[in-house]
Amino acid sequence: MTLAGISLVLLLGIINLILVVFQVSTGKKWLKVNFTWHRRLGILLLFTAIIHAVLAYLSR
């Protein structure tokens, strides 16, 4: 499955990597943001990671 010619699995993988870096940086308080965003984006990451895994599995 592609979006504008780019693989959705690849796109979600990059988004997940950015979200993990954000989560660790804000969890460790290296990056100071309202902590609500750590909780919200942590939940979003759960869903984007599951979609990434399911699409990768289906496209084998």
Ligand code: HEM
């Ligand atoms: C994959 C997703 C997540 C990652 C990688 C992550 C990562 C981290 C890290 C590295 C810390 C610091 C731990 C420490 O220094 O002992 C932390 C703290 C914390 N995280 Fe997350 N987190 C994630 C998702 C979430 C979610 C979904 C919630 C809540 C809904 C949450 C709530 C908290 C809380 C309450 C703390 C403690 C903050 C404090 O010590 O003041 N995290 N997280």
